Amino acid sequence: MRTHFCGLIDESLIGQTVTLCGWADVARDLGGLCFIDLRDHEGIVQVVAEPSDAEGNAAVVATAAKVGYEDCLRVTGSVRRRESVNPKIPTGQVEVVATAIEVLNKAEPLPFHHHENPGEDIRLKYRYLDLRSPEMQRRMRTRTKLVAALRRWLDARGFQDIETPILTKATPEGARDFLVPARMHSGEFYALPQSPQLFKQILMVAGFDRYYQIARCFRDEALRADRQLEFTQLDMEFAWVDEKTVQDTVEGMVRDVFREVAGVELDAFPRMTWAEAMRRYGSDKPDLRIALELVDVDALVKDSQFKVFTDAAGVDGMRVCALRIPGGAALSRKQIDEYAAHAAKYGAKGLAYAKLGEDGAVNSPVAKFFDEAAFAALLAHVGADKGDIVFFGAGAFNTVSDFMGAVRLKAGRDFKLVEDSWKPLWVTDFPMFEWDDEAQRFVALHHPFTAPAVDDVDELRANARTATSRGYDMVLNGNEIGGGSIRIHRPAMQSAVFELLGIGAEEQQAKFGFLLDALKYGAPPHGGIAFGIDRIAALMAGTESIRDVIAFPKTTTAQCLMTGAPSPIEDAQLAEVHVAVRAKDGA
Template sequence: MRSHYCGQLNETLVDQQVTLCGWVHRRRDHGGVIFLDMRDRDGIAQVVVDPDTAEAFATADRARNEFVLRIQGRVRLRPEGTQNPNMPTGMIEVLAKDVEVLNTAATPPFQLDEHGKVGEEVRLKHRYIDLRRPEMIDKLRLRSRITHRVRAFLEDEGFLDIETPILTRATPEGARDYLVPSRTHAGSFFALPQSPQLFKQLLMVSGFDRYYQIAKCFRDEDLRADRQPEFTQIDLEASFVEEDDIMGIAESMIRSLFREVLDVELPEFPRMPYAEAMSRYGSDKPDLRIPLELVDVDDLMKNVDFKVFSGPANAEDGRVAALKVSGGAKLTRKEIDDYTKFVGIYGAKGLAWIKVNERAKGLEGLQSPIVKFMEDVIEELLDRTGAEDGDIIFFGADKARIVNEALGALRVKLGEDLELYTQEWAPLWVVDFPMFEDDGSARLQALHHPFTAPSCDVETLRTNPAVALSRAYDMVLNGTELGGGSIRIHDQAMQRAVLEVLGIDQAEADEKFGFLLEALKFGAPPHGGLAFGLDRLVMLMSGARTIREVIAFPKTQSAACLLTDAPGDVSQEQLKELSIRLRHKAKAEHTDE
């Protein structure tokens, strides 16, 4: 039906006949001449309809925004003074000789031009309209280019694209599973995969050596700006590799993507141990664009007459840390109060601070309600933090986990609010993660997943699991974890030992992971891999604020689809087929509340 896309038109087509199909982006009537801005996925082209072509003019006169039209006409240069060099098609226009309405359109729920401002809820409810916006088209085109480049890169590196099952069994991977009841096995359930982890390991046992997949994954967890209940991974696994092999392939792929898609050469990828990242930045995904660091001051605070500081300083699981902000003394009391409320989100009970107005004046040159409690250590404190006139020092004092989360988040917020970024892109690898973490429950949890190989032997792991390190690695970019991976366990004895440390006895291990444990007996090669979050990668590369902006049909933060009104009710007949009876109706529960 068409000869060209709207965005393809340029000066090389002057005097040629073209046929366009698309939507009316804007209609203007100027002195008896009708101008139609026609839009399709490639761009916008200006169409001119003169009264001389009576039938075409009458049709164009009836057209409104979002009508679907087919237009035939001749490309010509725009008259002098009407050209738009900021628009790809701004030097030409199409003089229409025939205008056909392929479909009419009701008044859309919001305007698609640059002046249309509308809430996200309305946009998600009418996503098919929202996706017509050039900004959304550009993001999804970028996503398509990225996946194309990823496939080409990995194919060139010898990786095979292999699909793994969507219906599988529940396995503990750190989040709740989405369960699917089985009609043919009454009372039993499939689970949607949180990742292809076990199947890609089985592919390594099968001898495929290098696997990749752009895989759909599902996790029933609380949502944030960079989380969705269903998301997409760039998943890869290889045999006979060490950490450097996988990290080298992954880094080369990301460098190639940025170079070919954005024309950006990424800087060096430094490697930072997990312990150092937590100590200096309070985060295992530090944003290195921000030149702020946490400084430990526990030793200085152990004997101060201020229990808020001395208590955590003397506690085994406590931490007192300082965060100096150069030039921060200009912050108002309201701004400091706002930051105090902000760290409260992360469990901090308050936010102590000292403004350094004139350091040469000693205590008189400092402004803070807590200085009087630390007169004996104040000079050493200022020296350690490198504080100068005009700076402010913030403090965190609590359990180490709370201090890290609160000051780590504050550091990022200050970097954004005060525009402290020193570079556009700051990648790094975080390595040497602990094998396990203590989340306050009765038993240890795997920091990554229970199939990650520890860097010690079986006996050492069983003897002192709390200090065991893993052979895991995360790629971080601008404070966002792009992807994570590890060398996997390929020895059955080690896999059983890790499961035992996690409180999974042999019977439970055989019931949940028997197929993997059995496979590890039959010549499993050393192997490792990594998974990138495709949605996060596209979000960063497009400059979007959330991954919802780069997913065609995303869910809300409550895991609902406003477009289809999912999740929804099913009939009693369907439930009966699945041997399911509901204890409570969801809508009734909401009504009671």
């Protein structure tokens, strides 16, 4: 139906006849002289329908005059140089003088215009229209280029692309599973995979050595800007490796792919332990583009009269820290309260502060709990200067780190302290376990197949609360784009980790017996990593939401507005899979 793409018409085609297909992005009738900006997935070119003595030209102009927004057209015409160049588009040097215009499909009045700024709900309801926009076309093409570049890189280095099952077994760790009733096995269910983790480990036992997969994964968890119920990851696994081998390999891959797809040269990848990242930045995915750092001040506040500080200072598992914000003394009391409210979202019960005026005067509700010299020493230790504000946090180490890290990010944005750059790093040596007070048991910080740093089962049991793992995350500009670990490859250690997680011997066999059996038969040391395709594509495309690089995403309420999913199922179909729907409590 066409000879060329709209966005690829250039000066080399001047004088030639072309046939184009696309949508009318803009149509203007200037009293017999008509202009149409014709758009396809490659871009836009200007089409002109102008009066002439050519046979049939009047009909062309008449058709052009009736063209409306998003009408689907086929245009034939000759390419000529434009009198008025448009430097904003690649085709801006030329235009197509129409000799035939065919309306392939007339568009009804649209619910929104691409040149407007419609809300996300209406964009997702009419996603097929939203995806037509040049910006969404650019974002989705970035994603396509990313996946293609990753495949080329891995294929060239001997990685095997192996598909793993979508219908699999439910496991008791991680997020909630999506369950699928098994029609041929009454009362039994498959689960959609949260990741191919166990299958890729078994592939290492099977001798495939280097595996990868562009894998669809499913987790029934709360949605946010960087999380969806279903998502895509680059899944990788290596046999006969240690952490450095995995990290060096995938670091090279990420460098090459960012250079090819985004034209970005990434800085060096520093390595930072989890403990250091939390201490300095209050996050296990620190954004190094912001130079602000948390400073521990336990030793300088332990002798104060402020109980919030003294109850936490020097106590195991607690911390008191400070964050200096240059120029922050300009914050009003209302703005300081907004920072406190922001910190409260992350567990803060309050946010103490000290403002230093340009005259050096200190304004702080906690200064009265210190003698003047001690408070001056505290501010000096933090590096506070005239015109600065210092925020303080005290309490449980992880809670304080979380809310002070959130304050750091907000301050970085508010005070325009985010460097325009790309800052990658590795975060390593994660804790092996976290203690769940509500459940009164350990939970795995990464997943239960991550190897501990110690190789002795008895030593792990004796020091479970302080044990570190061989896990590692790749972080870029405050986003975790990849996470992995060296895996447990000995069945005795895997059983011990399960036991520490409260998974008894019987449940181990029921849920993970196939893995434990596989580890008995000469499983090699192995490790791997998974990268979030959606997150990387969003970074490359310059958008904060992964919904902008997913063709048909769900809303934050876990709905597809376009199709109406999820939706009720008829009783007959439910009966086929031996499922009955129970009414909600109180219904």
